Amino acid sequence: MLDLEFMRLAFAAGAIVGVLAPAVGFFLVQREMSLIGDGIGHVAFAGVAAGYLLGISPVWTALAAALIGAGGIEWLRARRRAAGDQALAIVFYTGIAGGVVLISAAGALNANLFSYLFGSILTVTGSDLVVIAVLGIGALVVLAVLMRALIAVSLDEDGARVAGLPVPVLNGVISMLAALTIGVSMRIVGILLIAALMVLPVIAAQRIAWSLRSTIGVSICFGLLSVLVGLTVSYYANLPPGGTIVLAGTAVFLATSTVEALRR
Amino acid sequence: MPLAVEFDGVDFAYGQGPAVLTGVDLRVAEGEFVAIAGPNGGGKTTLLRLALGLERPTRGAVLLFGETARTFGARTEIGYLAQRTKIGVHAPATVREVVEAGRAALRPIGRLRRDDHAAVDEALERVGMHELAGRRLSTLSGGQQQRAFIAKALAAHPSLLVLDEPTTGVDVAAQDALGALLHRLHEELGVTILYVSHEFGAVERFVERLVLVRERIVFDGPPSQLPGLWHDPSHTHA
Numbered sequence: 001m002l003d004l005e006f007m008r009l010a011f012a013a014g015a016i017v018g019v020l021a022p023a024v025g026f027f028l029v030q031r032e033m034s035l036i037g038d039g040i041g042h043v044a045f046a047g048v049a050a051g052y053l054l055g056i057s058p059v060w061t062a063l064a065a066a067l068i069g070a071g072g073i074e075w076l077r078a079r080r081r082a083a084g085d086q087a088l089a090i091v092f093y094t095g096i097a098g099g100v101v102l103i104s105a106a107g108a109l110n111a112n113l114f115s116y117l118f119g120s121i122l123t124v125t126g127s128d129l130v131v132i133a134v135l136g137i138g139a140l141v142v143l144a145v146l147m148r149a150l151i152a153v154s155l156d157e158d159g160a161r162v163a164g165l166p167v168p169v170l171n172g173v174i175s176m177l178a179a180l181t182i183g184v185s186m187r188i189v190g191i192l193l194i195a196a197l198m199v200l201p202v203i204a205a206q207r208i209a210w211s212l213r214s215t216i217g218v219s220i221c222f223g224l225l226s227v228l229v230g231l232t233v234s235y236y237a238n239l240p241p242g243g244t245i246v247l248a249g250t251a252v253f254l255a256t257s258t259v260e261a262l263r264r
Numbered sequence: 265m266p267l268a269v270e271f272d273g274v275d276f277a278y279g280q281g282p283a284v285l286t287g288v289d290l291r292v293a294e295g296e297f298v299a300i301a302g303p304n305g306g307g308k309t310t311l312l313r314l315a316l317g318l319e320r321p322t323r324g325a326v327l328l329f330g331e332t333a334r335t336f337g338a339r340t341e342i343g344y345l346a347q348r349t350k351i352g353v354h355a356p357a358t359v360r361e362v363v364e365a366g367r368a369a370l371r372p373i374g375r376l377r378r379d380d381h382a383a384v385d386e387a388l389e390r391v392g393m394h395e396l397a398g399r400r401l402s403t404l405s406g407g408q409q410q411r412a413f414i415a416k417a418l419a420a421h422p423s424l425l426v427l428d429e430p431t432t433g434v435d436v437a438a439q440d441a442l443g444a445l446l447h448r449l450h451e452e453l454g455v456t457i458l459y460v461s462h463e464f465g466a467v468e469r470f471v472e473r474l475v476l477v478r479e480r481i482v483f484d485g486p487p488s489q490l491p492g493l494w495h496d497p498s499h500t501h502a
Binding site for chain 1: 316317318337339340342344345346355356357358361362364365366367368369371372373374376400416417420426
């Protein structure tokens with residue numbers, strides 16, 4: 001399997017995605033915004049469609065749309081124009097509706113579109129890997145630098161605000177990192193399934209972790225495991241990688257839930 | 265004595281809604297231990313949010329240590345325990361991790377230094393939670409969790425400690441222990457304490473001043489001068 005260049009590229013990109021998605025997802029889960037990735041993913045779908053329509057690479061238009069969608073959700077939430085789930089619903093439905101209209105206008109309802117929606121191990125190129133590595137590692141550095149402040153906001157937003165932490169900025173950083181993760185991951189996992197890789201490893205890790213730091217570490221291990229297993233199964237069974245990666249994540253969740261139940 | 269908190273003719277309403285607070289004048293000197301009580305919906309949490317600078321008064325002025333509360337700069341002077349905090353409910357946070365979060369505003373970037381660890385250890389010692397520092401918060405009793413949250417509020421060495429409904433979900437014995445702990449912290453640290461709750465039985469013996477809020481301040485004085493029918497040893501004042 002690793003004799004093939006496209007598989008080496010897929011595994012390298014997948015490893016970055018497997019680390020980044022749960023690391024960002026940890027903060028989404030703590031803020032009870034587990035579904036924000038889904039909302040942003042659907043806006044990214046509109047971005048892919050816009051790319052087809054405008055004749056621009058869908059990767060970049062999807063990334064731009066994801067960043068705008070994340071900004072929109074955070075703006076609605078922060079200004080209390082809508083509750084968190086309502087803000088998400090507005091962006092979610094607008095994104096999917098816009099995507100359907102644009103993709104229809106572009107006449108691009110084809111198999112290539114599906115590779116963006118559900119991932120494809122054949123599509124990662126060398127230049128894709130460079131972009132994924134630069135953006136992914138950059139996002140991880142931002143997370144590492146701001147870790148304590150982000151944890152403080154996730155644990156107790158009001159307390160952090162009273163203490164003088166720039167809460168809206170930090171919330172914005174998390175939303176932007178979520179958007180970036182979706183943009184980076186769309187080639188491997190697909191924009192409609194990447195949100196699952198941000199959430200499932202974290203929920204699984206919470207069942208067996210013993211502290212916040214261990215939750216982050218175990219989440220990353222589970223994310224990486226899900227990607228590597230999912231890609232391998234995808235290769236041998238000729239299945240879309242996004243689906244197999246997410247199902248591997250579900251299997252990890254079921255396993256940790258069993259461990260948790262046996263401990264009681 | 266300089267003032268920690270000052271309300272000067274404050275009115276407040278949320279948006280175009282009805283008045284929540286009307287004509288509030290309140291002065292809390294540095295080093296006072298004050299209980300702010302009143303019925304649910306009476307405006308005490310709003311009063312607290314105004315004091316913390318989280319809301320802007322419709323009329324009048326709110327000052328923190330002589331500065332406008334909304335723009336008060338030295339925010340780490342305030343230790344705050346939020347109402348019905350969800351800390352550690354979903355996240356498997358340990359007691360130490362929660363208390364360390366209390367240093368985040370002082371050290372938002374980079375590793376914690378020796379003085380940060382010393383401050384965290386000191387806060388844990390003060391609330392008697394040092395031996396439980398490695399335990400997951402979700403495995404502790406409501407009273408122990410509140411002690412951990414108070415340690416978090418103390419970790420940045422604040423001058424003003426603000427507690428919003430700290431006895432929610434805590435049994436009466438733990439409430440009494442919490443009252444005694446706050447009394448000891450007040451004596452040892454000289455910190456100003458605002459204790460906001462719909463009931464005040466846990467701290468009635470310890471506070472110098474009780475303020476009852478029901479849209480306006482309807483009582484402000486020592487608890488001993490409170491009309492007898494408002495006292496209730498079962499801690500169910502409303």
